[in-house]
Amino acid sequence: MRAEASLADLLAAVAADDRSALRTLYQQQATRLFGVANAILRDREAAADAMQDAFLRISQRAGQFDAERGEASAWLGGIVRHAALDLARKRGREMPTDDPTLGDTAVAAEALDRVAADAEGRRLRDCLGALDEKNRKGILLAFVHGLSHAQVATRLDLPLGTVKAWIRRGLLQLRECLA
């Protein structure tokens, strides 16, 4: 809790153009956030580029962070994920996806226990557990590894036409379950 409070305080200082606060934020969060970017890009060079984009965005948008609407770590994670996804899209998502084991860790049953580190995580784990296996795997592969619909279809051996609908249905169920 205190770590979160201090992240939010650091973001407030970053909003006032406090470069030291940005560096401290980086020092506290870089290992976690680089992991988030690298899971999507699977290329350390590209992940470093995404982190650079993300920290520019963080320095510009810190004033938009609203502690009422979520935790600072989630806000930072969202910015890094979108920077990584933008880069992945720019590259036509041409990262290696022929690795048959890609995402095995993320979709393994025990991995969901890592999601459940706090109350929100436990609710999400339980709601994910209630989804059909393919809906759940599709959502995890998309979120953690940035897979497109086509890549999810290949990975899960599903027809492309149905993947989009499956993932939508999964999101809808999650929203209702978490409400």
Add this chain to the structure above:
Amino acid sequence: MIPTDPQERDMLAGEYVLGTLDARAAAEVAAALPQDAALRAAVALWEARLAPLARLALPEAPPPDLWSRIEAALPGAGQGLPRRAAPFERRGSGSARRVSLWRGWALGASALAAGLAGFIVLRPAEPPRLMTVLLTQRDQPAWVVEADRSGALRLASINPQPVEANRVMQLWALPQGATAPTSLGLVPEGGRMTVTPSAIRAAPGMLIEITLEPPGGSPIGRPTGPVLFIGRLSAAGSS
């Protein structure tokens, strides 16, 4: 096109957060967000719902030079000059102000020596108006900062730790809405100081931070070193 049907819009927000939109659709959502408050709220909700999934990405140390790359890419990098006047110099005669600040610390130190050492716990008669406890990274209380009704800010170390060689600690205040932190001076050995800033007024929500700086303090009038401690003033007894 961003749909108008609420259900469709919410699904679009969810897919945007999930990352499955193609480049064009994602760019459309990103471009619509600044003007579309409802879409922004929907995206924020999805970010909050799915955020715990980020724990599935394995933490990994970035390349060691990444921060210097980021710093070089930030706006204003490489100029080596402050973009705003240093707080000490703001009022013209910098050295005079510096002297008066030093005198302020000396007064503060002697006042503390005269028996204020237990002011937090032992003398609740006139409770401090605003205060914050700055914690270490391990959540141990390290400093108490309090502002009294006269506007004076007092800093006291709870658990003094040595500073690394050739570095000093500098105290800063950042009022809410301010565009830059204001230096409150260097933290003296022993970790106790009192300062009455003229340019800012303590208020709830004001950030207090201590950074690590070169000898003599930040040369550019704004923090240059890592933030060692940070906290927000709030009404004493409210937390």
